[in-house]
Amino acid sequence: MAEEAVLRYLEKNEEISDSGKFAEDRGLSHDDILNIIKSLNGFRLVDAQDIKKERWVLTDEGKKYAEAGSPEVQLFLAIPAEGIAREDLQKKLESSIFKIGSQQAIKNKWIEMGKSQVSRKVQQVEDKIKILLLQIQNGEAVSSEDIDALKRRKLITQQIWKGYSVRKGPKYAPKRKKAATDLTRENIQRGDWKELEFKEYNFSAKGQPLEGGHLHPLLKVRRQVQMIFLQMGFEEMPTNNFVESSFWNFDALFQPQQHPARDSHDTFFLKEPSTTKILPEDYVERVKEVHENGGYGSRGYGYEWKREEANKNLLRTHTTAVSSRMLYLLAQKPFAPKKYYSIDRVFRNEAVDRTHLAEFHQIEGVMCDRGLALSDLIGVLHEFFSRLGMSKLRFKPAYNPYTEPSMEIFSYHEGFKKWVEVGNSGMFRPEMLQPMGLPEDVQVIAWGLSLERPTMILYGIDNIRDLFGHKVDLGLIKRNPVCRLGLQYMDSA
Template identity: 50%
Template sequence: MAYHFDAQQLLNILAARDTFQSNELTEELAIDHQRLIGAIKSLQVKDGLVNTTEVKIRRIELTEEGEEIIQKGSHEFNVYKIVGEKGITKAEIDVKLKLLFTLKDPFLCQKTPFGPIGLGKALQCGWVGMDTRDGGVPVVMRKVAHAEDGLKAQLQLVKDGKGDQLPQNSVAQLKKRKWITESAIKALSVAKGPNFTTSMQKQELDLTSEMISSGSWRGKQFKQYNFSAMGVPPSAGHHHPLLKVRAEFRDIFFQMGFSEMPTNRFVESSFWNFDGLDEFCTFLERSFKHSSNLSNTRPAILMTHFSFQSRRFPLNSRRSISKSYRYDWKLEEAQKNVLRTHTTAVSARQLYLLAQKPFEPSKMFSIDRVFRNETLDATHLAEFHQVEGVVAERNLSLAHVIGLFTEFFRKCGIENLRFKPTYNPYTEPSMEIYAYHGGLRKWVEIGNSGMFRPEMLLPMGLPEDVSVAGFGLSLERPTMIRYGISNIRELFGHKINLEMVYRNPICRLEQKSD
């Protein structure tokens, strides 16, 4: 039966003893330790009433298997007893020990190698040895006339509450064999304070106008204000970490003179998602492995004034050294609707609109969701965010592009960059962007980039001397690095912990000053 007590009873106990330790009083009165700690802390707030000191206590307890060892002896000592004077084979030892030790779980009992464990330990102790003199099956023989089961004696000390008398190496050995568990508990040592008394007077929380007018406040004690206490957090919404990093990226783009592209088309036609970027029909990203085709939808309505013929036979009639992919373009394939696999489809639409009026240099960016038919794991999702920027200008060179990327990532706090040639179906030349990760001590890929191919730009109607550079990266990877998240599924999706959203701070990228 639990002992019900209050702070007054605790003061009476302290008056009789001068001091006590919370864990010992818990066992004596059969009360919950946390309830006792709560009562002690209610006395701590009264100045000088009690003095408390936190103590750490090592607790060693027997496991179920440890209890069985106390009853039957250790495995090695039982091997010594089973061997006897005549000796015995290893197989017989294994059978007899399994019959002797019966854990609650029969399957676990069959799986546990009691025989090999006991024999190995007995051999280490020098109690038994292997006899192969006859050249037949090895026989286990005794090597000493007498043996003491020291492990059983050590476990008996633990059972008697004297486990703290065991040396640390013995404790480590018993823990390794899962016969004991060791834990550390925190307790409070309580003693009388300079203002100790057993007569408690209720402290008033507020000074009211009635107390002042009547003068009754003079005979009352008031609880002191705790100016270091945390206030109640306001009930308000919180921005997701992805939104915080997204806001930082948008600010950087705006600082560099970019304008934001509309990204409200999650469903895109295959024409703009693939053909508009000069991705031929057999390209891997166009296959069902990466794109998600939509069923039961009407064919997309394509703009007839776009040059379909130039898309079917790119640049055949133009002055160009490139022959493009020369794939067999099919209208029915171009009209299929898909969930967009990249925001480059948005860039293609905007470049087409840019070509419909007298050309003006343009810098545009977008940050929004894209969809891939991917296998989900710690670093891949079927739905994620892509950050993309494009720059259209006359006589744009690769050196300009590298300078642009360097400036963008410098503003993101990343200065140590490398560019590696790669292949993209709609850019040439193409480059992967790597940054040195100080924590991992290696170069990691952070983005992809390149110059859009003329086969993509000229059919849109852009002048031949106009070049367009583009680069992209995911929003999730820098967010995971910024907030120390190792599994992308903990960042985005239906299984995220809302506490993670609440506690993560505002994102401030370490932007380098100009």
């Protein structure tokens, strides 16, 4: 109907000067007219020119005041001639009306606002704001000064109206003949194929984009880190158990049971099942002994170790819990040097902000051999991080319950022009290793870092919630560039 109206009108007239007025005069939807004009213009039946009109319309607040009056007038009319207590006036009006009305009425010098009493300073007022709002609502002209005043109070907003002016196009016809897209069997049987107009075939047109899978930036960086470990001769540890017992997560690592990390404010403990039932009993006794009384050159912690604390189930707080299991299994066989790595999810009961989530990914490397020393750890760290593009390293002494000595790892960031912490490291203590059954001359060096931090730097992301979690923009996953690891590439990424 809209198409017929446009084409029939142009058959007898040169131009539709305003698509909005044209639609209004014929009782048609302007949106329908716009869509038809766009279609006819595409097929060159008409030539359409854009029309833009700017107009002011009332906001929801403006509509409210146009009907009920401005806040200052509502407040003025609520004040009797003899005045009113401030508290009573507040009760008569909405809080927003009282607040805005008081400010404007005082500014207009209509009222006197005392500490306890409010009184009128004039006897009558004109609601200029309501009058202006009604004029704008009715499409009447308003001065620029009044527009600015209403705009500052956010009572009006600018609306851009779009339409078309339309003339006949080079292929104009009173009725559009639909171009055929297919030659059917019926067309051939009826013989009407001779009169058909076929739609031109566009050999340059692109087909529908093919949807395919996309790798998340975390997975890309994870794969690159994994390849570095494999090139260095490491084998992957099984990290498929998110739920771990406190024994493997804490006790086996020589972490005391009163340590703050074992508090519910820092760790997610399970309600069901709340405890584990299977632990290697002989090993448990050796761990208990070293916690209470020490051994292997240590005095221990000197407290009463409780089995019920070790039995508690939790969401693992670090993948070092997996390392403790792997080292224990290694100790049950004739010793052979090993190099392990893991990259998987861990959980901490932390407040979520721009740099912290309650779950994140930990990268961990572990080397086990005879006669290892701190110099070996430093050398391996230089080799590992240089493959990540971090050639400038510094180490700072630190404390970990299960490593001694311990070191925080810092790398110089060329983009930030400063040293940034990139990981933690250390040598596992004898109090942890020897109760497992490992020989006395066997040492274990280890280091760890998060997967999220280097990924955020690589992809220029400053809020971890934009990288990982339910608020992630899927466009990031579809459009993120393929980038190499290395701080020298991070600024361009």
